[in-house]
Amino acid sequence: MNKITFLSFGYWQSVCIAVLLSIAATVMLASCSDDDTSGGTAPDDGNAIRFTTAIASFTGSDAVENPGARATINDEDGTGSFSNGDETTIMGFVYEAMPPVKKESPATYKDGTWTTTMTWDEFGEGAHVAFSAFFPKLSLSDFSELGQMAINLPTDQSTTEQYADCDWLHAVANGKKTDQPIQLTFRHCMHRLTVNLSLSDNSGTLTQADVDATTVVIKNMETKGVVSFSGGVMPQAGNTRDFTPLKSTDGNSFCVLLLPQNVTPGTPWIEITVGGRTVTYPVPEGLTELEGGKEKVVNLKLTNGSGASYLTYLTGWYRNDNYDTFVYTLVNDAQTELSPPAGGSDAYPKAMAVSGGKTYVSGGYFDTDGWARACYWVNGSATKLEVPDRSIVEGPDYSESILVSGGKIYIAGSYNNNDYRNAPCYWVDGVLTTLTLPAGASEGAAASIAVLDGKIYAVGYHANSNGTSTPGYWLDGSFVQLSLPEGASFWSSGTMDIVVSDNKVYVMGTYFQDSRYYPCIWIDGTRNELVSAGSAALGSVAQSMTVAGGKVYVSGYSIPENRNYRKGCYWIDGVCTDLSVPDGAWSEAASIGVIGGKVYVGGEHYTDVREKHPCYWVDGVRTDLDIPTGGTSAGIKAIYLSE
Numbered sequence: 010m011n012k013i014t015f016l017s018f019g020y021w022q023s024v025c026i027a028v029l030l031s032i033a034a035t036v037m038l039a040s041c042s043d044d045d046t047s048g049g050t051a052p053d054d055g056n057a058i059r060f061t062t063a064i065a066s067f068t069g070s071d072a073v074e075n076p077g078a079r080a081t082i083n084d085e086d087g088t089g090s091f092s093n094g095d096e097t098t099i100m101g102f103v104y105e106a107m108p109p110v111k112k113e114s115p116a117t118y119k120d121g122t123w124t125t126t127m128t129w130d131e132f133g134e135g136a137h138v139a140f141s142a143f144f145p146k147l148s149l150s151d152f153s154e155l156g157q158m159a160i161n162l163p164t165d166q167s168t169t170e171q172y173a174d175c176d177w178l179h180a181v182a183n184g185k186k187t188d189q190p191i192q193l194t195f196r197h198c199m200h201r202l203t204v205n206l207s208l209s210d211n212s213g214t215l216t217q218a219d220v221d222a223t224t225v226v227i228k229n230m231e232t233k234g235v236v237s238f239s240g241g242v243m244p245q246a247g248n249t250r251d252f253t254p255l256k257s258t259d260g261n262s263f264c265v266l267l268l269p270q271n272v273t274p275g276t277p278w279i280e281i282t283v284g285g286r287t288v289t290y291p292v293p294e295g296l297t298e299l300e301g302g303k304e305k306v307v308n309l310k311l312t313n314g315s316g317a318s319y320l321t322y323l324t325g326w327y328r329n330d331n332y333d334t335f336v337y338t339l340v341n342d343a344q345t346e347l348s349p350p351a352g353g354s355d356a357y358p359k360a361m362a363v364s365g366g367k368t369y370v371s372g373g374y375f376d377t378d379g380w381a382r383a384c385y386w387v388n389g390s391a392t393k394l395e396v397p398d399r400s401i402v403e404g405p406d407y408s409e410s411i412l413v414s415g416g417k418i419y420i421a422g423s424y425n426n427n428d429y430r431n432a433p434c435y436w437v438d439g440v441l442t443t444l445t446l447p448a449g450a451s452e453g454a455a456a457s458i459a460v461l462d463g464k465i466y467a468v469g470y471h472a473n474s475n476g477t478s479t480p481g482y483w484l485d486g487s488f489v490q491l492s493l494p495e496g497a498s499f500w501s502s503g504t505m506d507i508v509v510s511d512n513k514v515y516v517m518g519t520y521f522q523d524s525r526y527y528p529c530i531w532i533d534g535t536r537n538e539l540v541s542a543g544s545a546a547l548g549s550v551a552q553s554m555t556v557a558g559g560k561v562y563v564s565g566y567s568i569p570e571n572r573n574y575r576k577g578c579y580w581i582d583g584v585c586t587d588l589s590v591p592d593g594a595w596s597e598a599a600s601i602g603v604i605g606g607k608v609y610v611g612g613e614h615y616t617d618v619r620e621k622h623p624c625y626w627v628d629g630v631r632t633d634l635d636i637p638t639g640g641t642s643a644g645i646k647a648i649y650l651s652e
Contacts, residue, residue, distance in 0.1 A: 056130055059190040060099065060116065060123040060140075064088050064178065067201050067304040091118040097146040099125055099193075100238070102139045103132050113149050116142070123193065129186045137185050141238050142193055144178040156238040162199075164232060164252045166265055172255040175199060175266040179240030198242050199266040200299040202227060202307070204254070204279060206261045209312035219284045220311055221260035226280040227252040228289065231270045242301055244270045251280075269301040274388055275366025283311050291366040294340030294388065322649040323611055324361045324370050325623050327640035336386070337637055338368055344637060347386045349374035350393045356384075360457075361600075361647035364413035370647075371411035371420050383408035383422050394436055396424035397443075404429055408436075410457040410506075421467050423454035433469050433483070444483045446471050447490075455483070456505035468507035468516050470499060480518050480531075482507060491531045497522040506554040517554035517563055526550050526568060528580075530561055539563060539580045546570050549578065549585070553647075557603040564601035564610050577612050577626075589631050590614045598626075602650035613644030 066088045095118040103110035114127035123142075132138050152158045166172040180193035208220050228251050231244035254265035272278070272292045279290040290309070299305065323339040324347075336347040336356040349356040353374035362369040370386045383394040383406040396406050404425020412419040418438050423431045430452035433444040444467060446453055453471035460466070468482040478501040481490040493499060503519040503526075516531040526548035528539040541549040545567030552565040560582050566575035567587075577588040577596035588610060590596045596614040603609070607628055613621040614631075623634040623643045636643040 056128045058125065058127045058129060060125070060193050061121055061190045062091065062118070062123060062180070062193045062195065064091070065194055065196040065302070067197055067302065091144075093119050095144070097123065097142045097144050098148045099123060099127060100141045100149055101127065101132060102141070102238075103136045104139065105137070106133065110136070111149060115146075122190070135185065137183065140180075140182045140184070140191060140193065141240070142180045142195075143240070144180075144195055152238060157235040158237075160234055160236055160242070160268075162232050162234075162266070162268055164250050166255050167253045169255065172264065172266065177236070177242075181240060196240070197302045198236065198240055198269075200269050200301055201304040202254075202265050202267055202299070203304060204263040205306065205308045206263075206281075207308070207310050209310040215284050215311055223260070223281060223283040223311070225254055225256075225263045225282075227254060227265050227267070228277045228280055231268050234268050242269050244268045267299055269299055271298050272296060279307065279309075281309065281311075293343060294338065294368055295343035295345045322361060322363050322368060323625065323634075323645050324358045324368075324647050325611075325643060325645040326357050327623075327637045327643035329639050330641055335637070335640070336370065336372055338370065338389075339634070340368060345389050346637070347372075347389055348391060350382075350384055350391045352377055353382065353384075353391075358646045359408060360410040361649045362411050362413045363649045364416075369411050369413055369418060371408045371422075373406070373408055378403065381405035381407065383420075383424070385411060385418070385420055387418075392439065394420065394422070394439065395441060396434075397426070397441070399425070399427055402427060402429045407454065409455065412458050412460060414460040419458045419460060419465070421455040421458040421469070423469075433467070433471070435465065435467050444469075445486055445488075447488045449473050450479075454501070457507045459507045459509045461509045466507055466509055466514065468505050470501050470505070472501065480505070480516070480520075482514070482516060489534070491516060491518075491534060492536055493520050494522060494536075497527070500526065500550075503550055504552050506551075508554060508556045510556045511559070515554065515556055515561060517551050519550050528563065528565055530554070530563065530583075532561075537583060539565075539583050540585055541567050545576075550575075552598060553600045555601055555603055558606075560603075562601050562603050562608060564598035564612070566597045573618055577610070577614070579608060579610050581608070586629060588612075588626050589629060591616075596624075597644070599645060600647040602648050604650045609648055609650060611645035611648040615642075 097116050098113050099116045100113045110132055112131050114125040116123040116125045162175055163171060166175055177198040178195040179198050180195040182191050182193050184191045204225055206220050206223055208217055229249045230252050231248055232250050233248040234242055234244040236242050252265050254263040256263055274292050274294045274296060276292050277289040278292045281288055326334055326336055328334050334355045334357055336358045338345045347370060353376060356372060356374040358370050358372040360371045367388050373381050373383050376382050380403055384391050385408060394408055406424040408420050408422040410421045420436045423433050426432045431454050433453040433455040435442055435455055435458055444455060450471035451474050453469055455467040455469040457468045464485060466482055466484055470478045470480050472478045478499040479490055480499045481488050497520045500519045500521045506517040508515040513533055519526055519528045528549050528551035530537045547568035549567040550565050551563050554563045563580040566577050568575055574595045575597050577598035578585050579598055579601055588596055588598055594614045594616050596612060598610045598612040600611045610626045613623050615621040619642060621642045621644045623645045624631050625645060
């Protein structure tokens with residue numbers, strides 16, 4: 010069976026179909042065509058009301074080829090020209106009159122103007138009139154006493170005529186006799202979704218003919234709603250159906266007109282059938298609303314290449330001039346800032362997971378008393394992790410790793426107890442379990458978590474009253490100790506990671522001996538050293554681990570003579586590779602992932618430790634990311650790859 014994958018926003022993600030997602034930014038309606046504007050704007054002393062007109066574009070459009078909406082809309086962005094003989098009904102309202110005055114008149118388009126029999130005398134001397142018009146035409150009798158009309162948007166828009174029938178235009182203007190002529194700018198009531206397909210550079214066995222033959226279905230969109238005199242459209246929730254879009258003549262672009270509506274990130278959205286396989290692309294992170302008069306453009310690159318790998322999700326931190334720290338995610342190039350729970354500040358990330366289209370981030374923040382507190386975010390929504398009541402002392406709490414398995418959220422960490430010591434723990438869906446310390450241990454912490462066959466593995470360490478730390482992991486509540494060389498001390502401030510794969514337990518950590526740092530991997534309790542690069546005068550530190558195809562991948566950094574500066578690197582089965590940086594720069598490699606044999610590493614580079622720049626590497630080739638607006642320093646803490 011061929012595997013189909015997505016390429017998304019220049020980052021790679023392995024799923025069942027590959028896409029490069031580029032959603033155009035949406036902005037307020039701003040442009041309109043001047044093609045239909047006629048005549049001058051000098052006041053008309055006559056009694057007849059004159060109307061000029063234009064058609065506004067869909068904003069946010071970057072589609073290469075888009076068919077026009079209705080016969081009159083013939084430009085790529087939705088602008089166009091009315092044709093001589095087109096008809097509408099112009100409605101006029103004087104709301105300050107008692108009772109309010111409501112008039113309407115048929116109108117026919119000719120050479121840039123709407124010709125009507127409507128006069129100013131109908132509304133009273135000096136009246137300020139609110140004008141409204143729809144195309145195709147609607148009359149006052151089409152609306153209820155509340156000024157609303159029910160609509161049922163057709164789901165089959167596969168022909169030019171069917172697609173055009175779904176494009177509603179509306180114009181509104183205010184004026185009085187001295188304001189002639191009245192400009193009616195028609196704007197689109199619906200939202201336009203455009204899906205563009207192309208062949209990936211790593212297309213596998215797919216051909217351009219396969220791309221041309223691709224079918225697209227838009228899933229779970231509202232069909233029923235109401236439209237008001239003002240042109241606003243409101244959906245009636247609970248009437249979702251699938252839509253068939255209009256396919257372009259070259260077979261590579263699909264357009265559909267949708268009711269303005271809210272959408273939920275992670276829910277099924279674009280169903281794509283190509284090369285005999287069907288997959289569904291979800292609503293991307295950060296997209297919550299489809300607005301009338303605006304457009305979303307999704308560019309998809311298709312491949313079934315078995316060697317492709319795709320980076321999709323990243324989470325990181327950034328800091329401003331005041332040293333305030335913030336958490337953000339990058340999902341399909343869309344940045345989302347993660348706010349701490351109410352009352353918190355200076356949030357920071359630790360780890361990331363993705364499941365069912367939802368993004369999960371573990372981390373922490375500081376409360377109003379300045380104590381570190383543990384929390385996690387699901388699609389940007391923060392939840393504080395609860396710990397036992399501390400009636401004697403206060404202290405910090407930490408959330409380290411996060412895992413989603415079987416629909417449950419697992420988080421490893423620690424909290425400060427009434428003895429002012431760290432207690433190792435984990436949370437499952439927010440419910441706390443405190444791990445038991447071995448005899449003689451006074452404190453400890455859990456740093457990472459794994460779940461297999463209902464068993465929970467929590468890796469971490471415990472320490473005795475002398476401060477000596479011992480690495481290991483808890484399995485079913487019992488601590489399994491891991492060995493260290495004679496005379497070495499475990500670096501409990503460093504990062505630990507655990508992976509359970511092919512019935513083997515892999516644990517990553519770092520120890521300290523003879524003024525040098527040593528990263529290592531324990532496989533079923535047997536320690537394996539990671540060889541440092543030649544420039545690592547003070548050794549190396551392990552930061553993240555993954556296991557793929559029986560190989561162990563670790564990211565981290567080596568330390569030259571100055572501990573403040575580091576050189577990012579990664580290991581494959583113990584063999585170290587340095588990561589590229591700009592000339593004179595340093596770097597850190599915080600997280601690692603592997604898909605299709607390609608190695609992805611997220612981190613940062615810097616020339617000054619106070620000014621870091623976020624980036625990621627694919628097989629050692631670096632891509633720099635923008636520092637979020639308002640930040641002066643930033644870095645990537647975790648990446649997530651999905652097949």
